[in-house]
Amino acid sequence: MRRPQREALTDVPERVTIYEVGPRDGLQNEKTLVPVEVKAEFIRRLVAAGLDTIETTSFVPPQWVPQLADSAALLGLLGEVGRGRNRPVLVPNERGLEAALAQGVQAIAIFGSATETFARKNLNRGLQESIAMFAPVAQRARNEGLWVRAYVSMCFGDPWEGDVPIAQVVDVASQMMDLGCDQLSLGDTIGTGTTGHVHRLLDALDIKGIGVERIGVHFHDTYGQALANTLAALAHGVSVVDASTGGLGGCPYAKSATGNLATEDLVWALDGLGIKTGVDLEALVETSVWMAGHLGRPSPSRVVKALAGSSGAGDDA
Amino acid sequence: MRRPQREALTDVPERVTIYEVGPRDGLQNEKTLVPVEVKAEFIRRLVAAGLDTIETTSFVPPQWVPQLADSAALLGLLGEVGRGRNRPVLVPNERGLEAALAQGVQAIAIFGSATETFARKNLNRGLQESIAMFAPVAQRARNEGLWVRAYVSMCFGDPWEGDVPIAQVVDVASQMMDLGCDQLSLGDTIGTGTTGHVHRLLDALDIKGIGVERIGVHFHDTYGQALANTLAALAHGVSVVDASTGGLGGCPYAKSATGNLATEDLVWALDGLGIKTGVDLEALVETSVWMAGHLGRPSPSRVVKALAGSSGAGDDA
Numbered sequence: 001m002r003r004p005q006r007e008a009l010t011d012v013p014e015r016v017t018i019y020e021v022g023p024r025d026g027l028q029n030e031k032t033l034v035p036v037e038v039k040a041e042f043i044r045r046l047v048a049a050g051l052d053t054i055e056t057t058s059f060v061p062p063q064w065v066p067q068l069a070d071s072a073a074l075l076g077l078l079g080e081v082g083r084g085r086n087r088p089v090l091v092p093n094e095r096g097l098e099a100a101l102a103q104g105v106q107a108i109a110i111f112g113s114a115t116e117t118f119a120r121k122n123l124n125r126g127l128q129e130s131i132a133m134f135a136p137v138a139q140r141a142r143n144e145g146l147w148v149r150a151y152v153s154m155c156f157g158d159p160w161e162g163d164v165p166i167a168q169v170v171d172v173a174s175q176m177m178d179l180g181c182d183q184l185s186l187g188d189t190i191g192t193g194t195t196g197h198v199h200r201l202l203d204a205l206d207i208k209g210i211g212v213e214r215i216g217v218h219f220h221d222t223y224g225q226a227l228a229n230t231l232a233a234l235a236h237g238v239s240v241v242d243a244s245t246g247g248l249g250g251c252p253y254a255k256s257a258t259g260n261l262a263t264e265d266l267v268w269a270l271d272g273l274g275i276k277t278g279v280d281l282e283a284l285v286e287t288s289v290w291m292a293g294h295l296g297r298p299s300p301s302r303v304v305k306a307l308a309g310s311s312g313a314g315d316d317a
Numbered sequence: 318m319r320r321p322q323r324e325a326l327t328d329v330p331e332r333v334t335i336y337e338v339g340p341r342d343g344l345q346n347e348k349t350l351v352p353v354e355v356k357a358e359f360i361r362r363l364v365a366a367g368l369d370t371i372e373t374t375s376f377v378p379p380q381w382v383p384q385l386a387d388s389a390a391l392l393g394l395l396g397e398v399g400r401g402r403n404r405p406v407l408v409p410n411e412r413g414l415e416a417a418l419a420q421g422v423q424a425i426a427i428f429g430s431a432t433e434t435f436a437r438k439n440l441n442r443g444l445q446e447s448i449a450m451f452a453p454v455a456q457r458a459r460n461e462g463l464w465v466r467a468y469v470s471m472c473f474g475d476p477w478e479g480d481v482p483i484a485q486v487v488d489v490a491s492q493m494m495d496l497g498c499d500q501l502s503l504g505d506t507i508g509t510g511t512t513g514h515v516h517r518l519l520d521a522l523d524i525k526g527i528g529v530e531r532i533g534v535h536f537h538d539t540y541g542q543a544l545a546n547t548l549a550a551l552a553h554g555v556s557v558v559d560a561s562t563g564g565l566g567g568c569p570y571a572k573s574a575t576g577n578l579a580t581e582d583l584v585w586a587l588d589g590l591g592i593k594t595g596v597d598l599e600a601l602v603e604t605s606v607w608m609a610g611h612l613g614r615p616s617p618s619r620v621v622k623a624l625a626g627s628s629g630a631g632d633d634a
Contacts (some may be wrong), residue, residue: 004540005473005480007514156322163322191623194589195548197324223321224582224619225589228545231512265541272511272542302541306508 001282001307008274013239015276017053018263019185019216020046024055024090025260026248028065032295036070040077042291046245047081049283051263055109056082058090059099075103085147092123097137107147109185110134112176114152114169117160118189122153131175138179149183150176151218155201156186156193170204177210184215185242188229191222195232202236216240219261221247221300226261227269234275241266246288246299262301264288281307318599318624325591330556332593334370335580336502336533337363341372341407342577343565345382349612353387357394359608363562364398366600368580372426373399375407376416392420402464409440414454424464426502427451429493431469431486434477435506439470448492455496466500467493468535472518473503473510487521494527501532502559505546508539512549519553533557536578538564538617543578544586551592558583563605563616579618581605598624 023043027034034042039057046054056078062069071089075082088107091097100108112130113119119127134150141148154161155169173184186201202212217233217240219226230241247262267279281303288299289308299305340360344351351359356374363371373395379386388406392399405424408414417425429447430436436444451467458465471478472486490501503518519529534550534557536543547558564579584596598620605616606625616622 002474002479002509004509004511005514007483007511007517009513009516012513166324192319192321194321194324194586196326196329196590197322199326200324221619222623223585224544224579225586227541228548228586231545231549262541268540269511269542269545273513302538306539 001285003281004268004272006272006274012234012273012275013237015239016234016270017240018051018266018277018279019240019242020051020054020245020263021218021242021260022046022054022245022248022263024058024068025242026244026246028058028067029249029259030067030295033067034294036073036077038291038294039070039074040082042287043074043078044081045283045287045290049280049287050278051245051284052278053086053088055088055090058092059096060090060092061096064092072099072103075105088147088149091137093133094137094140097140101144105146107149108137108141109149109151110137110176110179110181111151111153112172114154114164114172115158115161118154118158121160127172131172131179134176135179138181142180147183148179148181149185149216150179150181151185151187152176153187153189156188156197157190159190166201166204169201170208170210173205173210174208177214182214183240184210185218185240186215187218188220188226191220191225193219193229194225195228198229198232199236202233202238212237212239216242218242220259221261227265230261230266231269245284246291246304247301248291248295248299259300262299262303264301264303264307268303318602320598321585321589323589323591329551329590329592330554332556333551333587334557335368335583335594335596336557336559337368337371337562337580338535338559338577339363339371339562339565339580341375341385342559343561343563345375345384346566346576347384347612350384351611353390353394355608355611356387356391357399359604360391360395361398362600362604362607366597366604367595368562368601369595370403370405372405372407375409376413377407377409378413381409389416389420392422405464405466408454410450411454411457414457418461422463424466425454425458426466426468427454427493427496427498428468428470429489431471431481431489432475432478435471435475438477444489448489448496451493452496455498459497464500465496465498466502466533467496467498468502468504469493470504470506473505473514474507476507483518483521486518487525487527490522490527491525494531499531500557501527502535502557503532504535505537505543508537508542510536510546511542512545515546515549516553519550519555529554529556533559535559537576538578544582547578547583548586562601563608563621564618565608565612565616576617579616579620581618581620581624585620 244260561577
């Protein structure tokens with residue numbers, strides 16, 4: 001299989017942790033209902049391909065996200081593979097946390113919004129009320145010894161409000177981290193962010209005391225900027241990157257939105273830079289092709305498109 | 318229309334010159350034969366959208382590229398709009414140059430290969446023989462006062478040879494520039510390059526005395542790396558970027574290859590960084606939608622996909 005020519009740089013992290021969101025953020029926006037057995041197999045394949053951290057599902061009310069209504073059954077099927085501090089699940093409130101704890105979950109992710117409007121649309125309450133809703137969830141999770149991640153959505157633009165002031169993102173992120181979270185994920189939910197924006201936001205978070213070692217980045221490729229923005233974050237010292245195998249998913253609030261950064265496209269970029277990820281790209285591409293068959297449409301990942309069906313150098317010549 | 322939040326950086330060029338390759342490199346790989354009147358209108362629209370430098374067509378033998386067999390007729394239709402030092406045409410040999418000169422062309426581009434195999438496949442002669450073929454073309458063009466660009470293909474990987482040593486690229490690039498060319502364009506013809514590779518090649522060219530002020534970069538998005546690689550080049554001081562409106566084109570030797578970097582995706586990134594391009598993004602997107610209608614397929618540009626049909630902020634919410 002073709003690989004990038006390795007030309008390493010010295011001013012980048014030696015290793016990047018890919019936080020794989022395909023099974024949750026990816027699948028939740030897919031209209032085709034995927035059988036629970038297929039989801040379990042998807043996660044097993046991702047583990048086999050070398051992905052370390054995988055967000056497996058969410059414990060939100062079934063009517064919010066019908067695709068993930070099978071979360072308890074999925075974890076039941078997965079057994080030990082679905083548990084551990086590197087198998088977080090998304091939870092919106094104490095009820096969701098209870099359901100997750102009942103399944104033996106050891107890591108969770110909560111999800112705030114950088115804007116008032118998206119908080120109301122996504123969480124049905126104001127920005128401050130939503131943080132107040134997450135406070136007891138984070139507290140209880142900490143008491144139970146769980147690892148906790150805080151997503152913040154709409155950090156780089158909002159479909160209703162337009163520009164989002166950096167100070168506002170820093171304020172929300174600080175409040176979320178003050179709940180006792182272990183990791184922050186900065187979400188460009190509609191994909192409008194650009195590389196200067198990434199640097200400026202990370203600068204501002206650093207001044208506030210939220211260092212890059214606690215920050216992950218989550219870019220969508222709606223405007224083709226996801227990989228460039230991710231590499232801008234790495235240049236800034238970030239070493240946790242959210243990505244979705246095969247580029248599954250997107251934002252239900254952004255029409256025609258292309259989905260998350262494809263894990264394969266990220267791995268290609270990091271391989272070329274000599275940055276370790278632990279991922280077997282060939283196995284990952286095979287997984288995306290397999291999943292595309294279940295979804296009935298080709299993967300939007302460029303690497304998957306380029307490599308699927310070609311077996312080696314010169315094969316496409 | 319939605320725009321990126323502008324968060325400028327100080328360590329990037331104030332202005333970038335987009336070298337638009339859609340009418341030539343883009344269209345030459347399209348199977349649908351485009352009428353010459355449509356090509357002329359395409360170029361007029363690109364000019365109206367603010368693109369300064371546009372490669373209009375090529376004067377290669379018609380059997381090589383049937384799509385561009387109408388180059389003389391196209392320039393006839395375009396009149397003054399199609400002439401000038403910022404309207405180069407591709408020429409392979411002295412015969413092509415004669416035909417271009419007969420049309421009053423004032424700028425040309427010649428095209429070498431960084432690898433022996435691609436030289437033989439694309440030019441039907443060895444690497445050194447192909448440079449020897451270009452020598453009298455460049456000489457004659459200089460004598461006529463023309464502006465001359467030198468493309469070098471396969472700078473970041475070759476479908477037959479695999480890795481391409483940086484020293485080999487530097488050697489070919491130096492020989493091409495020694496013919497008296499004004500500008501060098503580094504081509505990642507199969508799209509496999511990554512950002513570290515970009516930095517290392519530019520470092521090596523700089524040591525050889527080919528400074529960034531004479532270098533343009535030409536990335537294909539086959540593996541999703543085109544925009545990231547382009548921004549890596551800008552960080553290195555490059556300020557001339559090849560792009561294709563709507564992401565038209567690709568490499569005929571790379572199966573399933575996604576095409577050139579889309580001009581719209583590039584403009585989005587540069588707008589966000591506060592870098593001037595002179596381009597009216599809305600007019601450009603309209604042009605891509607119009608051209609997609611003629612080609613009978615949607616544009617692969619992510620920005621075009623995201624913006625076409627949405628009229629403003631919140632519209633896709």
